[in-house]
Amino acid sequence: MAKKQKKKPTDNVYYIIQTMNLFTTNTCNFACSHCKRGDLDGNYLDDRTIASIFKNVYQIDTLNLNGGEVFSNPEVLRKVLNRIKEKNIVIKQLSIITNGTLYTEEIEAILDDFSIYLSEHGNGSIQIPLSQDQYHQAQLNKVKKENPTLYETYQENIDRLQNSSYYGGINHLGYIINEGRAKNLDIAGKIETRAYPHICYLDRKTFKPINQELLYLGGITGIDTNGIVCDTAGIMPPTPERRYGNLKTHSYYEIAKRAAFPFETTFESYANRCSVELHKTNEYFNPPGTSFENQYQYKKAN
Secondary structure, eight states: OOOOOOOOGGGGEEEEEEEEEEEOBSOOSOOOTTOTTOSOOOOBOOHHHHHHHTTTEEEEEEEEEESSOGGGOHHHHHHHHHHHHHTTOEEEEEEEOBOSTTOOHHHHHHHHHHHHHHHHTTOOEEEEEEEOSHHHHHHHHHHHHHOHHHHHHHHHHHHHHHTSTTEEEEEOOOOOBSSGGGGGOOOSOOBOOOOOOOEEEEEEEEETTTTEEEEEEEEOEEEOTTSEEEOOSSOSSOOGGGEEEETTTSOHHHHHHHHSEEOOOOHHHHHHHHHHHTTSOHHHHSOTTOOTTTTTOOOOOO
C-alpha cells in the first residue's frame, strides 16, 4: 500500500498572481536569428506539471502563454485552459504572442470555448499579439521559397488571426536581448541581462471571499515547461542561476519565501508599488559585489 503523503502547512494557502509567464512548449516552427530562447529542446508541459502550476491558484491577473510557438501544440493549450476551468481560476487577461502561422480553426475553437468561461468568471479577455518584424519575415520568405503550399497555409492562418476578435495588433520588436541565437547577430544595441527574480510577495492574509489564507505574488512569475519558477528574460530551458524552485516539489509559498521580495504594504497600493520597484535598475536587486546566495535580501525602498 502506498504511503499517504503528509500535508504541508502551505497546502491551505491560496494564491493571487499578478502576472504569470507560462511556457507551454519549447517547440517552434520558426528559427528566427534574433530569438533569445536559443535552440529549443522540444519539451512541453505534461499533465503533472500543469496540475502543480495551478494548485491552489485563486486568480491570475495576466496570464501570458509563451513558447516556442504556443500554437504548435493544440493539445497542451487545451489541457492548460481546461485545468483553469476545472479549478475555477479567475483570469483577468489571457495573452498569447504568436507568429500567427499556426492559428488554425482548431486553435480558434479552443479559444472560443475558453472565452465563454472567461465571460462567466470575472469577465476576462483574450489578446493575441502578432510578432511581425524583419526576422519573422525572413522565416516566412524562406518557407515561401522552399514550400509555396505551406506558405499559403501560413498566410491563411495569419489572416484568420488578424480577422479574429482576439487579435491584439502587431507586437513590434522594441529591442533585442543578447541571449540564445541573438548572440550570433552582429548588430549594435543588444540588451544584456543579469539573472534576478522578477517576483515580490505580500505575506499571507485571510481572504474573505474564499475564507482562506492568501499569498499575493506581484511582478512576473515565470514558469518553464518543467514547472520551474524562473527568470524568463533569456534562453529556455533557463540556466541554473535563473531557476528559483520547482512547483512539482515546492509550493509558490516556499519558493516566494526563498527567492522573492517581501513588500509591507496594502492590497490597494501593492500592484502600483510592484510595477515601480520591480522595474528599477538591475543594481537595485543585484548590487555590485553580491553573490547569488545573498542577492535576494529585501531592500526597502527609500
